Amino acid sequence: MVSRSGRSPSVTLADVASHAQVSLATASRVINGSTRQVQPDLRDRVLASSRLLGYVVDEQAQSMARGASQTVALVVGDIADPYFSAIAAGVSAAASRLRLTVIITTTGPGGLAEHEAVAALRPKRPLAILLAASRHLDSAGEELLLEELAGYEARGGRVSFIGADTGGSAARVVRVQNRAGARELARSLIHLGYTRFSILGGPSDLATARARVDGFAEGLASGGIAASSVEIVHGPLTRDGGHAAVLELQGLNHPGACVFAVTDVMAVGAMTALISQGRMPGRDIAVAGFDDIPLLQDVRPALTTVALPLFDIGVQALELALADPSPDSSSPEADDVRGVVRLRESTPPL
Structure with a gap:
């Protein structure tokens, strides 16, 4: 049976790619058109598989692949979070240079799940979808996202994608070295003389938060800090989450104590809570964060x-999504983004 659009409902472009033993991106460039040429042997295989399977070209897909759409979509956890807003600023600046419009969708508390966000965006036919929200360590949700x-x-x-790798066919990832950055921070704090650590770990099911917690723990272990000297409290990746989490800590009065929050936003909330208790960050207790959000200029x-170069990460994510792959790869690659430890007044040497 053939649908009104002329397409056999049982044959997709993914089927053609699988039959031809090429990537979905390569099959799309052959079928839907691209400014980048595909190797003749790969092109022949895709066209042969298309004919054999009875695949019918989708006119809407062709117009999208040729750049008819003038929008790109950015999926973030919470646009009010300075981390995401800084990335969004980079995406918007890069899009403006290309005369593209940016649609922003959130997946934070009260927002859509990522797969629901992508499903809602698809009818709008954006030229590209950029996913900046942290991956959930939830295989069922991840499978639904990859299907969409x-x-x-x-x-x-x-x-x-921004942050963590994914099993998706696109494989276009701006990889942020969260684990390595947190590990280096822990080693730097030990070098300053700190011996007792508490971690505000954010949600336990978020890949970015987990990577930062694990990296920090690895850095402490490499410096001889026993796991028994490390306290971890989980909570929302928000200012209020950091404020509430720090109040649950038990080791704040220990000499050489330092609180590490997996995001700067949580760290700022923690600092406010400590001050309300009469403890001055940087004098009575050390506090450290992660991201270097613009807000810190006033803290x-x-x-x-x-x-992290958050603005540049946003620019790189859009450029990566729109780039054609290199000749020897089905998808373009981006350089890994490494964080730089910035030691400031909140963690003075002991």
Whole structure:
């Protein structure tokens, strides 16, 4: 049976790619058109598989692949979070240079799940979807997300991820070295003389938060800090989450104590809570964060953190999504983003 659009409902572009033993991106470039040439042997295989399977070209997919859409979509956890807003600023600046419009969708508390966000975006036919929200360590949710993205890519869309790797067919990832950055921060704090650590770990089911917690723990272990000297409290990745989490800690009065929050936003909330209890960050207890969000310019004492080029990450994510792959790869690659430890007033040497 053939649908009104002329397409056999049982044959997708993904089927053609699988039969031809090429990537979905390669099959899309052959079927839907691209400015980048595909190797003749790969092109012949895709066309032969298309004819054999009875695949019918989707006109909407062709227009999307050729750039008819003038929008790109950015999926973030919470646009009010300075981490995401800084990335969004980079995406918007890069899009503006290309005369593209940016649609922003959130997946934070009260928002859509990522797969639901992608499903809602697909009818809008964005040229690319950029996913900046942290991956959930939930295999069922991840499978649903990858299914939605596969359908979107099959119609000519482009995808890029920020932060963690993914098993998706696009494999366009701006990889942020969260684990390595947290590990280096821990070693730097030990070098300053700190011996007792508490971690505000954020949600336990978020990949970014987990990577930062694990990296920090690895750094402490390499410096001889026993696990029994480390206290971990989980909570929302928000200012209020950090405020509430620090109040649960038991070891704040221990000499050489330092609180590490997996995001600067949580660290700022923790600092406010400590001050309300009569403890001055940087004098009575050390505090460190991660990200180096712009807001820190107005925070006192100046917060020790792992600095990430958030604006540049946003630019890179859009450029990566829209780039054609290199000749020897089905998808373009981005350089890993490494954080830089910034030691400031909130963690003075002991």
